[in-house]
Amino acid sequence: MSRMLAGVTVDDELYQTFTARRYDVTQEFKNLPLETVIIYANSRDLEEYPEIQNRCKEITEQVKAEIREYYSSRDGRKEYKMMIHKDFSEYMRDVQKIEADMRPRAEKIRSTVENARSKWEKVCNDRDASEVSKASWKAEYLQEEENFKKGIADLESEAGKAFDNVREQLQEHLNDFYDPNGSRIDDMTMKLLNIGFPFKKEEFDRLAARYTDNPTMLRILIQYAKKMGCAPI
Numbered sequence: 001m002s003r004m005l006a007g008v009t010v011d012d013e014l015y016q017t018f019t020a021r022r023y024d025v026t027q028e029f030k031n032l033p034l035e036t037v038i039i040y041a042n043s044r045d046l047e048e049y050p051e052i053q054n055r056c057k058e059i060t061e062q063v064k065a066e067i068r069e070y071y072s073s074r075d076g077r078k079e080y081k082m083m084i085h086k087d088f089s090e091y092m093r094d095v096q097k098i099e100a101d102m103r104p105r106a107e108k109i110r111s112t113v114e115n116a117r118s119k120w121e122k123v124c125n126d127r128d129a130s131e132v133s134k135a136s137w138k139a140e141y142l143q144e145e146e147n148f149k150k151g152i153a154d155l156e157s158e159a160g161k162a163f164d165n166v167r168e169q170l171q172e173h174l175n176d177f178y179d180p181n182g183s184r185i186d187d188m189t190m191k192l193l194n195i196g197f198p199f200k201k202e203e204f205d206r207l208a209a210r211y212t213d214n215p216t217m218l219r220i221l222i223q224y225a226k227k228m229g230c231a232p233i
């Protein structure tokens with residue numbers, strides 16, 4: 001039997017393993033069962049106590065990561081494909097890192113050609129410089145100009161490939177996150193929906209909050225809300 005834990009569908013064995021754990025959230029809140037931690041992480045009543053709620057959110061995210069890693073490495077049932085990142089915002093940080101890495105390399109190439117240009121201009125203004133000397137410095141400068149153009153083109157090509165790689169990874173993560181996935185359907189919640197359970201607005205809001213990282217269940221809940229005339233999620 002499948003169960004829902006932290007918005008992720010797990011088998012009963014794994015559910016029992018995780019829910020048997022106890023967590024120390026703060027000095028005052030110790031030895032809390034995982035289910036309580038998850039409730040605290042999503043409780044509006046605890047928004048006035050950010051230290052407690054943030055710690056509960058951290059624990060919940062850690063549990064989600066452990067579950068996904070467990071299923072990605074387990075033979076047979078691979079409902080979750082491990083992505084390079086856990087959070088979508090990390091892909092933006094990848095892009096920023098690529099830009100940060102490319103910037104000093106581009107500046108170094110530019111500095112080299114500007115230095116060669118400066119030396120050549122000094123030679124041109126030196127009345128004592130021979131024509132041979134001027135020709136030599138000009139040739140060096142022109143070569144650096146070519147090196148500059150090629151270096152910048154190579155950097156742009158390298159950066160473009162790196163950006164494309166990040167874009168592909170992000171798209172793969174988005175597809176995995178938003179595509180319907182039957183393994184992420186919570187059987188226990190579906191029992192309530194299938195009998196047309198008359199949720200109160202607050203109850204339905206709390207139910208939906210459990211599936212913030214489970215678009216499959218959110219789509220089912222939205223459809224249910226429309227069908228039953230519930231208040232919007």
